[in-house]
Amino acid sequence: MRVALFLTCVNDALYPDTGRAVVTLLERLGVDVDFPTGQTCCGQPQYNTGYRRETEPLVHRMAKVFAGYDYVVTPSGSCAAMVRDNYPRIGAKARAEGRGTALGKAADALVPRVVELTEFLVDVLEVTDVGAYFPHTVTYHPSCHGLRMLGLGDRPVRLLRAVRGLTLIELPGAEECCGFGGTFSVKNPAVSTAMGTDKVRNAASTGAEVLCGADNSCLMHLGGLLHRQDQPLRPLHIAEILAATEQDATATEPTETVIPA
Template sequence: MRVALFVTCLADAMFPQVGRATVTLLERLGHEVVFPEAQTCCGQMHVNTGYQRQAVKLVEHHMRTFEPYDAIVAPSGSCVGSVRHQHAMVAERAGKRQLAARAGEVAKRTYELSEFLVDVLGVTDVGARYPHRVTYHPTCHSLRMLRVGDRPLRLLRAVEGIDLVELPDAEQCCGFGGTFAIKNADTSAAMLADKLRNALSTSADVVSAGDSSCLMHIGGGLSRLSVQARAVHLAEILASQ
């Protein structure tokens, strides 16, 4: 299958290893991965902070960039959630019905990594080996918007050598929420403290998730505590051998 990588802004600018891991994984499974170089921000941060009119041009650009592809995969529940639940809405509110229809079609072909692997490719064992104690945080967008359910856990359970331990109160938000962490810093910090406390109670070496944004927040907290545990994206674990 020919797959377009929707790498996301955060992976492109700060966590390139996540994009590389996604490519490594998909190629190892026998698929061709292409990188549409014209891709930019999908517009999620604009929509979430009230700049819907400004987001229209980004939606238009996203359509032009990704319409030619039958499968579009991103290592981010958050950005896939934006494509699926915001793009058509933004276009409709701008009175651009044709753009909204195009956005709806692209949304149908856009997948978060774990759901693409499990639902489209039909695999859970991707041939990974990762001999570490890992706990998994289900991010809010993947859990509540995309409803990926236990797909990431099914993939992790099939990894050779992994010691996967349950995260207490896993479904509680880590407190990042994009600009929420800036506008509501004290609340965000308190939510992060709860998440870190639960993660450290597992004695895991690694806290994993499917979104670099949440992992950036969690990883920053772990770093400030000067503990051995670190944040690692799901794609990086699945790409390991």
């Protein structure tokens, strides 16, 4: 089985530890992971802002870079949803405009092989207990793309429940949007902030130490609000929790509780 990591722009630029955690986790489960260095942006920012034509070269590039892999695993529900939901639309639009079928064929070749991390673990590897140890209280925020477009359902929660030492606390209003929405937060900052503030209030009410998510774009938005409010709650990608082991915990000072950054 040939597996490639699609890291995504946000993780590459701001959260490289998430990518490292994915590789650590998958290798622990016996999966060899490649990282094609030619990967760039999937085109989601351009497409969501209305620049469909500017997105098209990125569809071709993604299909070329990840050709030959059985699975393309990404720790981002939003980028996985971009490929699986919007690439076929882009190809169909190009075909309808009489510009040929090459774009649609590129999309068709890639779409079935792109999976979000928790999908890959639960559906492909058929595991929920990944051997993780994380002795902290955690509440989980499901991102909109993962929840609504990918239909991740309870996959992330099942994985978290199997982590030794972890106490999972239900997040009130979990299915409500956090307000990030990519360029939505730029174009509608007041609404975005209000939505994020509601989410942060609900998360803080749980008393959890960690706010977990499967998409760092949402966690970046919520993390900024938590920081400005001086909240002790820390945002953390699910990959970093699942990659943690008892050895990691015992490597810290015995009197210090350390939550991975």
